Amino acid sequence: MPDIDPMSQETLERLRAGKLAGARRLDLSAGLTRFPAEIFDLADTLEVLNLSGNRLQDLPADLGRLHRLRIxxxxxxxxxxxxxxxxxxxALEMVGFKANRIAVVPAQALPARLRWLILTDNAIGDLPPALGERPALQKLMLAGNRLKALPDSLGQARRLELLRLSAxxxxxxxxWLTRLPRLSWLALSGNPLPWHRPSPAPLPVVAWSALTMGDRLGGGASGDIYRVRCADGPMAGDELALKLFKGAVTSDGxxxxxxxxxxxxxEHPALTTPVAVLGGHPQGVQGLLMPLLPQGYVNxxxxxxxxxxxRDVYPExxxxxxGPVRQLLSDMASALAQxxxxxxxHGDFYGHNILWQPDTGxxxxxxxxxxxxxxxxxxxxVRSLLALDVRAFGCLMEEMIERCRDADPSWLAQMASLRDACLADNPDHRPEMADVAAWLR
Incomplete structure (x- = not known):
């Protein structure tokens, strides 16, 4: 049974007392087994409704009364x-039903304006052809299901940019998958694809008992990163970054x-890659040890x-x-090329996955x-799949060029030309990453 959020319980009481008139967003995680009918009292203003973390099995047949609901x-x-x-x-554009027991996705359940659909970690074996008939569809997250095929209608999803099919x-x-003109971020791991893949190189194993845990440095969907100090072995005395994996299906795989x-x-100077693997964790948690970045690196x-x-979000x-643009793009092109x-x-080449030094790039x-x-x-x-990463690099170039204020016009024109090549609708017309890296050097 999901934990009941005390704040959500208070919100529910205020909703039932009619004290949320005019609300545009509503978050309720209060052990609900039924959809609170009082939500319809907010129909003229409600745009975001979050009912995650409850015990709901269905929604009311007249949900369409929430005519302003976007998310x-x-x-x-x-x-x-x-x-x-x-x-x-x-008005519904974004739909998220992650980590339920969903096996059936009716065509009628897909809003006409659907832009972003999250069905990660369910039990879906089939998707309706209507999914490819949603012209605004941009982001589709399907990792951790039972899919063996996609509806061919998705080949017409001209605006689809991110697709998660892992696990x-x-x-x-x-x-048609790699021919989608805007597809830039794709995850495929954890499928029984009959591919002969490269084998990982072995790395040293560092015992959990040899590590002293420090503060948490960050993390994401797949795990958390901590500062650690190694007490013995070849890395004795070193401060490192330890990523502990959560061990569950994430939105990526x-x-x-x-x-x-x-x-x-x-190893590569512009890649955050491991120097050792973790062994002997008392709960069997997997982990990687990576070099600790010098101070000054930020997202x-x-x-x-x-x-x-x-698309990533930058401060207004x-x-x-x-100068930093040149260094940043050169480093990233070289990393992707390797x-x-x-x-x-990579499948997730984004600015938010890049750490950088703002003064040097x-x-x-x-x-x-x-x-x-x-x-x-x-x-x-392989070339058609790698062309997706190339388009993602073109997106980063676009974001940097838009925000670069002191560039020489001729250099900026050359950069714009390279950006356009990376963003070409026809994947065959995009350059290879090694050529992009050589030009930027």
Missing amino acids: LFCSDNDFDHLPESVGDCP NEFSCLPP LPQDELTACLCAG LAGPPSMDSCT GWVIGS LHDRGIM QARLGDFGAASLLPQDEPAL
Whole structure:
């Protein structure tokens, strides 16, 4: 049974007392087994409804009365189907039903204006053709299901940019997948694809008992990162960063696949890759030890918001000098080129996964949660998949060029030309990452 949030309980009481008139957002995680009818009293203003962490199994048939609702979260409940009434909400763009027991997705449950659909960690074996008939569809998260195929109608999803298919049952990929003109972020690991993949290089093992834990440095969907000091062995006395994996299906895929991709990536000055693996954790938790970055490194961007959907968020008015831009893009192109040379598609190449030094532009790429090891014996398929990372790099170039204020016009024009090549709708027309890296050097 989900934990009841005391604040949500108070919110529920205020809702039932009619004290939330005019609310645009409502968050309720109060052990609900029924949809509170008082929510309809907010129909003229409510835009975001979060009912995650309850015990709901269905939604009312007249949910469409919430005519201003744009965003609906119902993750961590007990749904075994996506309610058809979800599709009746005329303004609904973002739908999230992660970690339920959903096996059935009716066509009628897909809103006409659907832009972002999250069905991670369910039991879905089939999706309706209507999914490809939602022209605004931009982001589709399906990791951790039982899918063996996608509806061919998705081949017409011209605006689809991010797709998560990890930890399903795909044994082959649809031929149209890599031809989608805007697809830039794709996760495929954890599927029974009959690919001959590269093998990870072995790394030293550091025992849990040899580590002294320090403060938490950060983390994400797949795990948390801590500062640690090693007491003995070849790294005795070293301060390192330890990533402890959570061991569950994330929106990107399985932690084991992230670990394998990290091990295959190899060392590179612009990659955050491991120097050792963790052994002997008392709960059997997997972990990686990585070099601790010098002080001054910060995240380049914030992750996409509900409004930006697939694009990173930067502080309002933020600008960057041409010197740091050159260094940043050169580092990132070189890092991606090494991954591609080793048969790895990063799958999540974003500013929010880049740590950088703002004064110099020196940068490190991390977070391999969506990375995929590609077949070593299918060069045409590999090139078409790696072209997705190239488009993601073009997105970063676009964001940097928009914010660069002191660049030489001729250099800026050349950068714009390279950006356009990376963003080409036809993947065959995009350059390879090694060529981009050579030009930027």
